Amino acid sequence: xxxxxxxxxxxxxxxxxxxxxxxxxxxxxxxxxxxxxxxxxxxxxxxxxxxxxxxxxxxxxxxxxxxxxxxxxxxxxxxxxxxxxxxxxxxxxxxxxxxxxxxxxxxxxxxxxxxxxxxxxxxxxxxxxxxxxxxxxxxxxxxxxxxxxxxxxxxxxxxxxxxxxxxxxxxxxxxxxxxxxxxxxxxxxxxxxxxxxxxxxxxxxxxxxxxxxxxxxxxxxxxxxxxxxxxxxxxxxxxxxxxxxxxxx
Amino acid sequence: xxxxxxxxxxxxxxxxxxxxxxxxxxxxxxxxxxxxxxxxxxxxxxxxxxxxxxxxxxxxxxxxxxxxxxxxxxxxxxxxxxxxxxxxxxxxxxxxxxxxxxxxxxxxxxxxxxxxxxxxxxxxxxxxxxxxxxxxxxxxxxxxxxxxxxxxxxxxxxxxxxxxxxxxxxxxxxxxxxxxxxxxxxxxxxxxxxxxxxxxxxxxxxxxxxxxxxxxxxxxxxxxxxxxxxxxxxxxxxxxxxxxxxxxxxxxxxxxxxxxxxxxxxxxxxxxxxxxxxxxxxxxxxxxxxxxxxxxxxxxxxxxxxxxxxxxxxxxxxxxxxxxxxxxxxxxxxxxxxxxxxxxxxxxxxxxxxxxxxxxxxxxxxxxxxxxxxxxxxxxxxxxxxxxxxxxxxxxxxxxxxxxxxxxxxxxxxxxxxxxxxxxxxxxxxxxxxx
Ligand SMILES: Nc1ncnc2c1ncn2[C@@H]1O[C@H](COP(=O)(O)OP(=O)(O)OP(=O)(O)O)[C@@H](O)[C@H]1O
Ligand SMILES: [Mg+2]
Numbered sequence: 001x002x003x004x005x006x007x008x009x010x011x012x013x014x015x016x017x018x019x020x021x022x023x024x025x026x027x028x029x030x031x032x033x034x035x036x037x038x039x040x041x042x043x044x045x046x047x048x049x050x051x052x053x054x055x056x057x058x059x060x061x062x063x064x065x066x067x068x069x070x071x072x073x074x075x076x077x078x079x080x081x082x083x084x085x086x087x088x089x090x091x092x093x094x095x096x097x098x099x100x101x102x103x104x105x106x107x108x109x110x111x112x113x114x115x116x117x118x119x120x121x122x123x124x125x126x127x128x129x130x131x132x133x134x135x136x137x138x139x140x141x142x143x144x145x146x147x148x149x150x151x152x153x154x155x156x157x158x159x160x161x162x163x164x165x166x167x168x169x170x171x172x173x174x175x176x177x178x179x180x181x182x183x184x185x186x187x188x189x190x191x192x193x194x195x196x197x198x199x200x201x202x203x204x205x206x207x208x209x210x211x212x213x214x215x216x217x218x219x220x221x222x223x224x225x226x227x228x229x230x231x232x233x234x235x236x237x238x239x240x241x242x243x244x245x246x247x248x249x
Numbered sequence: 250x251x252x253x254x255x256x257x258x259x260x261x262x263x264x265x266x267x268x269x270x271x272x273x274x275x276x277x278x279x280x281x282x283x284x285x286x287x288x289x290x291x292x293x294x295x296x297x298x299x300x301x302x303x304x305x306x307x308x309x310x311x312x313x314x315x316x317x318x319x320x321x322x323x324x325x326x327x328x329x330x331x332x333x334x335x336x337x338x339x340x341x342x343x344x345x346x347x348x349x350x351x352x353x354x355x356x357x358x359x360x361x362x363x364x365x366x367x368x369x370x371x372x373x374x375x376x377x378x379x380x381x382x383x384x385x386x387x388x389x390x391x392x393x394x395x396x397x398x399x400x401x402x403x404x405x406x407x408x409x410x411x412x413x414x415x416x417x418x419x420x421x422x423x424x425x426x427x428x429x430x431x432x433x434x435x436x437x438x439x440x441x442x443x444x445x446x447x448x449x450x451x452x453x454x455x456x457x458x459x460x461x462x463x464x465x466x467x468x469x470x471x472x473x474x475x476x477x478x479x480x481x482x483x484x485x486x487x488x489x490x491x492x493x494x495x496x497x498x499x500x501x502x503x504x505x506x507x508x509x510x511x512x513x514x515x516x517x518x519x520x521x522x523x524x525x526x527x528x529x530x531x532x533x534x535x536x537x538x539x540x541x542x543x544x545x546x547x548x549x550x551x552x553x554x555x556x557x558x559x560x561x562x563x564x565x566x567x568x569x570x571x572x573x574x575x576x577x578x579x580x581x582x583x584x585x586x587x588x589x590x591x592x593x594x595x596x597x598x599x600x601x602x603x604x605x606x607x608x609x610x611x612x613x614x615x616x617x618x619x620x621x622x623x624x625x626x627x628x629x630x631x632x633x634x635x636x637x638x639x640x641x642x643x644x645x646x647x648x649x650x651x652x653x654x655x656x657x658x659x660x661x662x663x664x665x666x667x668x669x670x671x672x673x674x675x676x677x678x679x680x681x682x683x684x
């Protein structure tokens with residue numbers, strides 16, 4: 001699905017990703033853990049196409065296509081979705097607007113007709129219910145005045161409606177209470193299938209109890225320094241990162 | 250200036266001797282004395298009229314009826330309204346319709362009112378917008394011949410909106426000086442919509458004045474929708490006098506023109522009087538859009554609210570100046586001035602200045618002006634959901650303008666403004682229906 005090879009990237013002239021390689025196949029769930037500032041969000045931003053991150057070398061192919069040759073919206077339309085660590089507030093733009101505009105843009109890119117209003121509303125109401133979000137939410141501005149947990153739920157709601165192929169979840173668990181974490185995890189699990197993949201960035205093993213990963217990677221100083229299965233997460237929770245860093249030094 | 254003198258002579262020479270003729274002469278003398286404002290005039294500091302002064306506009310003597318009808322059909326508002334249509338300053342009886350007015354409501358062309366009810370009309374004209382107010386107001390008076398007179402009797406709510414449409418056609422460069430006179434009786438209610446429509450290649454100069462006196466508890470909802478061509482000049486003045494408990498609301502949607510300048514002045518002269526202004530300046534290319542407002546709190550317990558937004562693209566320039574003056578014994582005043590500006594290009598420029606002059610002590614005033622660009626994080630967020638850049642920019646631009654365009658109650662006007670601001674949003678109406 002996605003093939004990242006020897007990726008180097010800079011932010012404001014400072015190298016952050018320093019030769020990162022990662023391959024994700026359809027149906028797989030990968031988790032990335034790593035100390036603060038190690039480059040996890042940078043990786044997700046580079047993949048989503050933020051222009052303030054400069055890719056200096058390396059390649060990324062997404063379904064065989066050169067990801068860096070695609071614009072931000074083309075990546076999204078091709079099925080890549082980043083659930084943001086800090087979803088932005090957009091005053092004046094209602095959620096229902098965003099959802100409809102995004103869904104129709106993606107359908108259009110696939111050569112499908114725009115969704116009819118009643119079908120759209122039905123779909124949205126269904127997903128709202130699943131995510132335990134009140135209907136009034138639709139007419140509120142995107143993330144404006146939302147609590148941290150509500151913002152994260154909103155990211156998952158968008159995911160459920162847009163049904164991306166590859167979802168990058170950047171600390172989707174941070175700021176969530178236990179109930180919200182369960183709802184979010186159920187949302188993610190409901191979409192898991194053989195054709196869809198997830199890359200979860202997290203600091204806590206707890207998320208992985210709810211969403212079981214196939215692989216766990218440790219990112220440190222811009223490189224993946226260790227890969228294991230979910231038992232690696234347990235070990236990291238127990239022992240921290242130092243031993244991994246030492247082991248690979 | 251010389252061609253104005255020639256045009257004026259030709260215009261006024263054959264007028265019947267009397268009040269109007271002599272008033273025009275005085276007005277023209279005033280205009281000649283003052284001349285076009287230079288940037289050293291405080292109120293015109295940021296709006297240069299040099300290029301305007303150079304043009305040699307004529308008064309229209311006729312117009313192409315079919316072209317006018319087509320322009321109206323293509324761009325006019327489809328509203329159930331009392332209608333008066335002016336083409337290059339001339340009344341079009343064919344396109345106007347004033348049937349079905351209530352008995353106690355008079356709406357008539359100014360030319361007719363001057364011919365049949367000179368005494369009444371002359372009492373209304375220049376009372377608030379006299380020749381000393383401003384050079385353009387003097388110029389308007391000098392050439393005054395057409396416009397609208399509205400007299401709403403006490404307790405009358407005018408049964409339909411009054412839609413005044415100015416069509417500006419693309420022939421030679423013409424000028425027009427329409428004037429609207431309003432007398433709103435006690436507890437009356439009027440909705441006035443002025444719609445300026447310029448043909449694509451029109452290069453005309455419109456210098457319009459509105460004067461309105463509002464008696465106790467009268468209400469006026471005034472919408473000015475301006476869609477001149479990129480080559481047109483507009484100078485406008487609205488002067489309103491408000492008595493006790495009257496309420497005036499103004500929505501100004503300034504969507505273009507080469508140079509567009511508006512002055513809006515309210516005198517709150519009676520307790521409980523309130524005015525509420527909102528507006529949008531939407532500039533592109535090299536347009537220059539300017540709005541000046543002035544609220545005089547001349548009585549205690551008066552309120553004024555202002556919300557203006559400016560969106561400037563390309564090399565357009567905006568000027569926003571709002572002034573609130575609270576007189577010495579005007580206690581318990583509430584005045585709010587809000588102004589937010591969005592610059593969509595590095596070359597666009599705004600001069601924004603809210604001003605307060607307060608000579609009373611029990612006053613609640615708030616003012617603020619902000620200027621910024623589109624939020625790049627928000628733009629990225631929308632695009633990361635698959636929305637194309639242009640549509641995403643449109644959504645955000647519209648979101649910025651929403652606070653003022655949401656105040657437009659008539660869907661015909663709302664939709665027109667919305668599609669102009671963000672032409673990329675075809676789903677809006679459908680979405681509203683599915684709520
Ligand atoms: N826009 C930016 N401008 C400047 N520096 C940045 C920017 N974005 C990231 N950085 C820097 O890049 C480094 C990596 O940041 P990144 O956000 O990728 O870390 P992270 O692994 O996601 O950390 P966390 O666990 O705290 O979320 C940090 O040192 C950070 O300060
Ligand atoms: Mg991060």
